[in-house]
Amino acid sequence: MKRRSFVKSTLLTAAAGTVAPAVASAANSAVPPKGTDYYELRVYTLKNDEQQKLVEDFLQNAAIPAFNSMGVKHVGVFTELKPEEQTKLYVLIQYNGIAHFDHISDNINNDTAYKTKGAAYLTAPASQPAYERIESSLMKAFKHSPILAPPDKKTRIFELRQYQSATEAAGQKKIEMFNDQGEIDIFKRLGFNPVFWGETIIGPQRPNLTYMITFDDLAAKDAHWKAFGGDSQWKKISSVPEYADALLVNKITSTLLVPTAYSQI
Template identity: 60%
Template structure:
């Protein structure tokens, strides 16, 4: 079978050589951490969204669950303006598994046959308008995902963009070394993951996902976070001021699809 994965070529091809040595060196010195692929789809209409969602529900999730044993999360915007975007979170146990899965899918005839409507959608009638993909490396202080209970839940996906590499590392330091991750967990935010974007747009940035029952629950948790004495202590030093470390914060409220495994 021809190697047809344009996603692999655009996301993995040029970056593996640069990232892999650093990843290997890092993992040799520290605890192994997970990686996450975050895909964000933009659609022009319901037909495109349904075609893509059908693909993930009926083809991609069953196939990857068999190959990687990892749960794939699929989310729509909670309050979209116009046609909802679709967010897909694909966990990997390590960086090498990303490339391995692409190879396995490229050579899986059943996958290409079952997913043909999406995978082979013509240019005149595409399955989506835009697909943005990024690869994230989990924080050392939160090296693996935590799955929320399958009950009433919404998610907040937050991204902190920094103006420089140094500022981005300093912000991550607050999470990893100064205890910010622990505050989230102690206050019951039920974080799914914390990650640094190593491949993708708007770098440098860190991205994380937290869980709430509803919007009132979200408001109560963030109020408690802002008033937390330990958070005030961590954020008090001048060199940790958001004005120095964060140039833009993006918050997106999401709801899981009926077939999402997260």
């Protein structure tokens, strides 16, 4: 077995446990059958407008069409609402299972249009790189919300939230609150329009969970979170000692985003 194939196989096994034999043959099929969603979150760090344009041109004209042709229905591309410097680009890619992720990673470079239209990005010289860094995470959808739910197309802002936990056990307990104790249902009932919920299985700052919600504007964001904090069901869940945030969450990050014109989310 070649070293590259061995390393890749090892990472996927660590990510998903024992993967069905369909993974091994996925590269020979069209699109692997639907399963629980997996999400790839890429965060591009950029230094100037030239890099941003190069990456965005690649995403819009090469990457997204290639992903769509291979069965990915939604690729979201976002910029920061209020960047402190050059905005970062956030790219969310929906896969219909771990076999789908594997299939695309094996085959995307066989797409002639992808390589041709993305050449400026894919072959950028080291002296003029297309970006400074890419930080990637692979997430598995929560069982209570196994499929991405893209909101209606209209002007809106997105909030990407990550909850980091001190231990794997604490992280699993927090996921239990969302899945089994009804926390996801509260978000839906109060109109947060959640897009996805995912447990990071490969990526930085583990253990963590990440989710995305949406609002019409900043005033709506404040109103929704106020309603959440005062919700009787939330107060009941959060009052259980074993679900205290002080035990389960040691850091929360929140990033406000706006979709690009070509974003599919």
